[in-house]
Amino acid sequence: MDIKQLDNTYIANTYSRASFVAMSGKGALVRDEDGKEYIDLGSGIAVNSFGICDDEWTHAVEEQLHKIQHISNLYYTEPQARLAQMLCERTDMKKVFFGNSGAEANECAIKCARKYSSDKYGARRSTIITLIDSFHGRTMAALSATGQESMHVHFGPFLEGFKYAPANNFAALEALCDGTVCAVMLELVQGESGVNPLDKAYVDKVAALCAERDILLIVDEVQTGNGRTGSLYAYMQYGIKPDIVSTAKGLAGGLPLGCTMLGEKVENTLSAGTHGSTFGGNPICAAGAISIISRIDDALLEEVKKKGEYIKSELEKAPGVISVTGLGLMIGIETEKNAKDLALQCLQKGVIVLTAKSKLRLLPPLNIKQEELKKAIQILKGVIAQ
Numbered sequence: 378m379d380i381k382q383l384d385n386t387y388i389a390n391t392y393s394r395a396s397f398v399a400m401s402g403k404g405a406l407v408r409d410e411d412g413k414e415y416i417d418l419g420s421g422i423a424v425n426s427f428g429i430c431d432d433e434w435t436h437a438v439e440e441q442l443h444k445i446q447h448i449s450n451l452y453y454t455e456p457q458a459r460l461a462q463m464l465c466e467r468t469d470m471k472k473v474f475f476g477n478s479g480a481e482a483n484e485c486a487i488k489c490a491r492k493y494s495s496d497k498y499g500a501r502r503s504t505i506i507t508l509i510d511s512f513h514g515r516t517m518a519a520l521s522a523t524g525q526e527s528m529h530v531h532f533g534p535f536l537e538g539f540k541y542a543p544a545n546n547f548a549a550l551e552a553l554c555d556g557t558v559c560a561v562m563l564e565l566v567q568g569e570s571g572v573n574p575l576d577k578a579y580v581d582k583v584a585a586l587c588a589e590r591d592i593l594l595i596v597d598e599v600q601t602g603n604g605r606t607g608s609l610y611a612y613m614q615y616g617i618k619p620d621i622v623s624t625a626k627g628l629a630g631g632l633p634l635g636c637t638m639l640g641e642k643v644e645n646t647l648s649a650g651t652h653g654s655t656f657g658g659n660p661i662c663a664a665g666a667i668s669i670i671s672r673i674d675d676a677l678l679e680e681v682k683k684k685g686e687y688i689k690s691e692l693e694k695a696p697g698v699i700s701v702t703g704l705g706l707m708i709g710i711e712t713e714k715n716a717k718d719l720a721l722q723c724l725q726k727g728v729i730v731l732t733a734k735s736k737l738r739l740l741p742p743l744n745i746k747q748e749e750l751k752k753a754i755q756i757l758k759g760v761i762a763q
């Protein structure tokens with residue numbers, strides 16, 4: 378049996394895969410089983426921050442692989458401690474918890490928020506407000522937090538204690554903030570539902586309300602984090618100070634690592650035995666993340682912004698494009714055609730693009746070469762215009 382047949386036979390049908398077997402690659406280029414080359418504007422959904430098999434990242438991971446691959450979290454390891462220091466120093470958060478994925482990072486955020494509130498105010502203050510059209514992951518708590526009715530079928534009963542507010546409507550959110558609310562959880566750019574940034578004025582008001590009422594502000598930076606939007610974390614360009622930030626995806630550049638960053642209020646909320654993970658903060662993944670985070674400097678972030686602007690300027694007035702949204706290298710494109718059909722046509726022409734609801738979505742490697750980006754955008758424009 379060939380790879381696709383094997384996969385279809387033995388792997389649960391949870392993904393509608395495109396007819397493409399990724400075999401190898403370098404940077405923003407990826408090859409399929411026939412040796413055909415593609416320009417990757419998806420980065421494995423914002424995961425391969427510096428593209429495929431980036432030399433420095435590969436070296437860092439390989440070096441750690443020859444030292445120790447795993448020891449339980451009952452012991453100390455160097456990459457984990459160094460990464461934690463790096464993240465705290467660059468974000469002004471106080472402590473971190475490492476898991477393996479975005480959903481897990483959000484699980485930890487939810488548990489932490491509820492414990493903070495139950496320690497201080499008792500058990501009944503446990504409601505978390507999230508936004509309609511948000512996406513926070515596929516585990517039961519993260520799915521309960523996700524504000525999409527279409528995802529709240531089949532798997533009930535869901536976790537109690539989540540309320541959903543329409544994005545960018547402060548009055549509606551404020552109206553939900555009764556005495557039972559312990560946290561508000563936001564994606565600053567709603568990724569999966571169409572790459573829609575929240576209004577800054579709205580976010581400012583929400584942050585002020587949270588601070589005033591000791592409601593924790595959780596920012597889900599699973600997709601927006603780690604340089605993707607042109608700042609190390611998107612909250613930095615919104616000028617707010619969240620109490621908890623969750624991240625994953627691009628953090629370790631292609632290895633599974635989730636992180637929940639804890640601000641001053643909650644730095645000591647989780648105590649020994651209240652949370653944990655076998656693999657979380659694994660030394661190999663942490664070594665990969667150190668290699669990524671240490672290279673997300675001002676020069677790279679400037680590049681991310683410039684390339685984002687370039688994509689927007691190319692596409693905004695292109696035939697067939699209705700609108701372009703997003704921040705940095707996290708871009709949504711609304712067109713007159715079916716996004717999935719367009720993505721398939723791009724793939725046939727050698728460009729990998731993603732979709733988000735009815736839009737096309739671009740999440741290229743942060744360091745994609747300008748000539749590769751230019752070539753891919755020309756192909757994309759051609760496909761949209763057809």
Ligand SMILES: Cc1ncc(COP(=O)(O)O)c(C=O)c1O
Nearest residue numbers: 478479480512513514568599600
């Ligand atoms: C904003 C956001 N939160 C959480 C998740 C879930 O992350 P993971 O798939 O790593 O569990 C995603 C994944 O797309 C996401 O975009």
